[in-house]
Amino acid sequence: MHIKAVKTAPISLGEEITKVLDNYLPPLVENTIIAIASKIISLSQNRILACADVANKNGLIKKEADAFIADEYNNGNVCLTIKNNILVPFAGVDESNGNNHYILYPLDIQQTAAKIWQYLRTKNNISNLGIIITDSNITALRRGVTGVAIGYYGFEPLYNYVGKLDIFGKTIKMTYINNLDALAAAAVLVMGEGNESTPIAIITDAPRIEFSSTSDFNMNKISMPIGEDFYSPILRTVRWIWNRR
Template sequence: MSSSLSLTVLPDFPLVEPGDDLAELIVRCCEQADMSLQDGDVLALAQKIVSKAENRYAYFNDVEPSEAALKLASETAKDPRQVELILRESNEVVRQRPGAIIVEHREGYVHANAGIDASNIHSDPDNPRVLLLPKDSNASSRALRNALRERLGVNLNILINDSAGRAWRNGTCGFALGSAGFEALVSRIGDADLYGRPLEITQIGVADELAAAASFLMGQADEGAPVVLIRGAELRPSEQGCETLIRPRSEDMFR
């Protein structure tokens, strides 16, 4: 268990454009800030800069809404073109009401609007664009981890986070979309509590807890802080990503 944790925003991180090398941008930003990365550090990245680098933009003028999108748009008071993109990025619609569409994203997690939005991106009013989530957030995390290891010779842990609302509480909170290098879900089943009783169901969403901490520094508006260095977390190495955090449908009591 970690006894202390430090989180530091990489200062003056540049705006990201399609095709940018995130590893190079991170290295350059660390050099300019006289920051060094160490084995075991976690780099938490806001989903948007990963999506931007991967050119995950979608332009409304290129979208032809389907009949299903037109129907759902009329029921939820949303632009049919956005709804079409949501359906393309989703396995199923879980819940809907005017102004909100909750879906199971094709990567498995339940998310509002499939994580698609237009905040913090420049858009032409004559051809609005939105940003989709990365195609494979775990693969993006692994690729960045490998690239930074090649450049710096250090074994880092990578976390890609986003923010979402929660079923029983107001406000958004950071959660993990993808990870690399560490165990995202840690089971404590069988471990003893303070009084020696074995834990029966306790699992810790380590990646989500780190994502929430990083999201607090990243902010949700004009903070311009998309990369956070987390130091001091004692993590279990793993080749798995955040897929372990997704509850199997058979155990989901709310669908």
């Protein structure tokens, strides 16, 4: 597998994402996956707020979250939230590389990924193309952040080992590889988190990828309900406050 980061100039507020891709992507070949930092999608959608205009960051986080842990578990400092079925700090509200602005999660993430997929596929006259919209996230009991996918299109997000044999000839009963988040993590590693100005990555020769133009691409394919999650004994011991939209 090969991943190449794409350097860009600072992305302007309201700049159409397809125009950004026109400016910086080379011609694409079959079986390519394009990873795009969610932050530049947010900028293209004007999803930012000046820090000076936000009286209470915690209030903004609660508004943006699908669910947040009640204040009694956070001493008033809202941190852990659920956004788009992902456990994420601060509902994705981010100040880094924001120049005194809060950058919020993009809207209509799956539809945006589909739009980019269709545009690049047609422009480059290719059939097999994948799109990943990435963000940073934390892992329990680990320092540092890694990449995670918050949207995708054009390929199956999971690789199923169930029914296949392990090296000793035993049938595998449970294992799936989360190709989507694995690729997002690898792309974000190459793209960086600071002043690299490389918010796009081109992935080629990724293993075990099943490209498709007809599948129902949605994040529910990799989402796990709280009650079925391995971490449910922890997640269900706190009081979640849900925003009903």
